[in-house]
Amino acid sequence: MAKVFMFYSRLRAEEKMIIEAAKAREIPLESIVVSDLVWPNDICQRKDVALCRCIGHRQNLALALTLEAKGVTTINPSNVMNICSDKIATSSKLSIAGIPQPDYAVAFSLEGTLKCVEKMGYPVVLKPPVGSWGRLLAKVNDKDALEAVVEHKLHLGSQHSAIYIQKYVDKNGFDIRATIIGDSPVSAIRRCSNHWITNTARGGEAQNYPLTDELKKLLVDVQRAIGGKLLAVDVFETHNGYLVNEVNGQPEFRSSQERITGVDVAGKIVEMAWTLAQKSDENDF
Structure with a gap:
């Protein structure tokens, strides 16, 4: 058995x-x-x-x-x-599936990063391709700051040799963390903070968020693109619709449990x- x-x-x-x-x-x-x-x-x-x-x-x-x-x-x-552990791999899978996400790019040098951001426009967010809990993120508002951050990254070893660049999205003080179990979305929360990083691991406050038909469809598309039976999807709500920020394949879910969402995730x-x-x-x- x-x-x-x-x-x-x-x-x-x-x-x-x-x-x-x-x-x-x-x-x-x-x-x-x-x-x-x-x-x-x-x-x-x-x-x-x-x-x-x-x-x-x-x-x-x-x-x-x-x-x-x-x-x-x-x-x-x-x-x-x-x-899910690699933001470049995740973004590539989402791109192939045509799933909306913030503009992103990958560069391999300071010169390449500068050219990319000149085209993309400030502000941008630099993220380590592999990382969690909102660590080592940098919101960059100008060229001087970009040069400094990239120079540091390029001297931190091979893990930082590919620069993942994402266009900054003003998320009005919150993002959405949705949980998928099996093939179905089961819950969603707002993660609210006065800081631009809203992860609950960084102090964001969890509030229930309704699973609308539009959000459910997006999440089902993400599950089909990524695979797996247990995913947490971070989503931005914008005037032009939802954007998928990241996908977590080994999620913590204490903030999505019954006391917040009414759903027994465990x-x-x-x-x-x-x-x-x-x-x-x-x-x-």
Whole structure:
């Protein structure tokens, strides 16, 4: 019989919610901390389903790859983790699918960056291609600041050698964080802040946001373009419609839980994983 596992590096609020949700539904879930184990191992077998909940992308990716080699279904799959962990890969996938997003470009030198921003226009936001929690972002308003930031980035090593440039969008003090579980959008929140970075990890306040038909359609398009069974999509609301800012493949969701949205996100995650495990069993007959 297929099982559901949850692997984690630190027991955060989200992992505790998943464990409690499984208990409440009497869904067998085995939660295991990864730090004392070596991979691959005999914990999971073919047909099992694994929630990969490590904090770091590198650990999650290594975990998913070793599990997938044994036929285990991982949430999310390693290819989706790779797309979501890299803003250049994410933007490229969104572009291919024709999904609206802020203007962006990639440069490989100071000269290239200057030419790009002259054409794009100030202000712009420079982001590390790989990063989370709103860290190492820089809103750049003029040429002097751009030169300084890019010079720093180019001396920080290979991880910063590709400069990801995004046109700054005035989001009127908030953005939207929407959660997709399985193939369906389940909740959305406004993340409000007086600062231009509105991540809740940086102090943004969470408020419920309605899942309109327009927003649902956009989110379904994102899920089809990116893949995966658990996504958090960051969206800007503008006068010309919604713009997709980023897609997270290993989301924290404490701010999207019932007390804000009325939706039991942890419960829906557990139910989705258990449904996948049961389907895996049925396909063996």
